[in-house]
Amino acid sequence: IWAEYDPSASGKLHFTEMFDMLKNMAPPLGFGNKCPNRLAYKKLTRMNMPLDEEGRVSFTTTLFALIRENLSIKMRPAEEMDQADSELRGTIKQIWPIQAKKMIDLLVPPKDMLNTGKMTVGKIYAGILLLETWRNNKCVQLECDAPDLQDRKSHEIQEAYIDDGHLHPGHDHRNGHHRSPSIQRGSALERSPSPRHMHHDIGFSETVSNVVEIAR
Numbered sequence: 001i002w003a004e005y006d007p008s009a010s011g012k013l014h015f016t017e018m019f020d021m022l023k024n025m026a027p028p029l030g031f032g033n034k035c036p037n038r039l040a041y042k043k044l045t046r047m048n049m050p051l052d053e054e055g056r057v058s059f060t061t062t063l064f065a066l067i068r069e070n071l072s073i074k075m076r077p078a079e080e081m082d083q084a085d086s087e088l089r090g091t092i093k094q095i096w097p098i099q100a101k102k103m104i105d106l107l108v109p110p111k112d113m114l115n116t117g118k119m120t121v122g123k124i125y126a127g128i129l130l131l132e133t134w135r136n137n138k139c140v141q142l143e144c145d146a147p148d149l150q151d152r153k154s155h156e157i158q159e160a161y162i163d164d165g166h167l168h169p170g171h172d173h174r175n176g177h178h179r180s181p182s183i184q185r186g187s188a189l190e191r192s193p194s195p196r197h198m199h200h201d202i203g204f205s206e207t208v209s210n211v212v213e214i215a216r
Helices: 015-023 037-047 059-071 078-095 097-107 121-141 149-164 204-215
Strands: 012-014 056-058
Touching (some): 012 015, 012 059, 015 037, 015 056, 015 121, 037 059, 037 121, 059 097, 078 097
Antiparallel strands (some): 012 056
């Protein structure tokens, strides 16, 4: 299914396309379209793949992170993940000493690819969870009961990340040229909605920008 989103076989996908793909990929590898968005955000926060300058994730890194998450391979509380990553890197080097020289940073990214100053999937979706929780609490206080509010809010947040240009300045992903024809023709009922086609509130983009800066 990756090939449908990456027809040029570049080995990379924008993080919003990756989210769509995992929601449309059946378990156990994918999340499935019945997976609540909040649960998907939590999984992606734990997976925490690094992003390049254009906001894209690597195929190899994403696949290994999915396997690791689903099989609970060296998965621990957040404060212990650096140690778990170090142990897993050591195990991989012992099992595949030759292949590890080329692949280890793709399979288990080092700390300098994940820490301060580097944008990752985990930071983005942790920010989305925080903002969504805040907006939920605000709506409860205002007795907001719109039935489609939850999906709309998550789409607004991801749209704001793209519009801000923090992850891919000068690069427009909304033209749809990176999608294969089969995906562009897909029915809205068959696939989960793309978060890039929704509008967000005036000034909300600035709020998301602040979260990104704090994460950095």
